[in-house]
Amino acid sequence: MAAMAEWAERLSAARPLLDRASAAEMVADVLRENIIDGSLPPGTRLSEETIGSLLGVSRNTLREAFRLLSHENLLVHELHRGVFVRKLAAADVADIYAMRRILETAGVRAAAQAQPEAVREVRKHVDAGQAAAEAGDWVAVGTANMRFHRAITALLASPRVDATMARLLAELRLAFHVMGELRTFHEPYLEDNARIATLLIEGDHERAERELLAYFDTAEAQLLAAYAERLA
Amino acid sequence: MAAMAEWAERLSAARPLLDRASAAEMVADVLRENIIDGSLPPGTRLSEETIGSLLGVSRNTLREAFRLLSHENLLVHELHRGVFVRKLAAADVADIYAMRRILETAGVRAAAQAQPEAVREVRKHVDAGQAAAEAGDWVAVGTANMRFHRAITALLASPRVDATMARLLAELRLAFHVMGELRTFHEPYLEDNARIATLLIEGDHERAERELLAYFDTAEAQLLAAYAERLA
């Protein structure tokens, strides 16, 4: 509730919400951004009336935006209680990593048959991450890391896998809020990613898969440790 | 349109629409069932006024149900034109099989670590399929086949994989409508499924995976051939 009030203040000053595209999608975009960057922390209840009057949209439109974000697993809808920013449990984090292991290792194994430019795309996001790190922008490093992993599953050239992966990673960002320092979380993976990209380009898919699995283990353990600590 | 009128007749006689859960979800349930069983074939336009008055719900509620089903990929929404039952293209069929290959082979590889009762669950759906075949109920055979494959991915014990798989198979049912005779489509796979289940229980995961991949190839080819023929 405190988070909601604070967020409302900041938003009302900065959001004219001009006409463009579908109203519901615009609202969803605004909300998604604020959820991902932490302005609306997990557990926050999104009041229909408050947000509706704030953004100048009707409840019907707002509810459509809620549906969109619920489908992305960023919001949860509880009947007659309202919608809330999703709270990821430790089990959810583990499940997300389980699915990432399946999809991303499949991506690595598909690298041999993939388009060469798709493989180069992987490397591009490694470079973007390193540039962001030098600039000290650790949020951007996190974004680059997401894109790196999406590029790996993109080697499968499957629209449905892409969409699934996008949802998984957006969901995972909800868990990042438990990490205090983003730098300590993201920095060690810059080198890992670079190594994996090199192995992919060189065609050593077996080692690339091993390195990727090792990354999953350490990243997952780090997140789960942060969860355990928060509850202590 | 002809399909729509015919469907309306059959429905209006049989639907009291009792209270429970959210109205929009109930409407979505009704529509989903009618889409899957072919009463509302792909391409059918769902008129807001017709269905709304038919089910006795307001337009707002109905539109909410449409959104739910659109997110399940069963309906497509065209701006200012309305919603239509999704028409799967050949590329969609291929993409669905690509994703099934990834998830189901991962399921087979996870069989070693899976709970024994989860493995037995796979066999149960094989038996159900054979019983339905003897009874001549080929729609039920199709349902049992779906459950068989869902049981394979259930070996991963991942809620997100389960949900993804459920959506994939519901979507795939849209493609089945191009098959003329369900029997010729489903019958040959009864034996395949039985063999795969046996291999899983015996612990020969490598052969089980090979057999599964062979099944995907023939089933996908059969569906795509039916697509090609329909266009000819």
Added chain:
DNA sequence: GCATATTTGTCCGTATGTATA
């Protein structure tokens, strides 16, 4: 190509049911 009718998109006011203080 134009004018008309139909349908969807959006919003509002209100009544009812449910959860919570």
Added chain:
DNA sequence: CTATACATACGGACAAATATG
């Protein structure tokens, strides 16, 4: 248990776009 707040659902209205003649 009562009261309040809020989500759910309905019906009506008008604008905007599409389909039809």
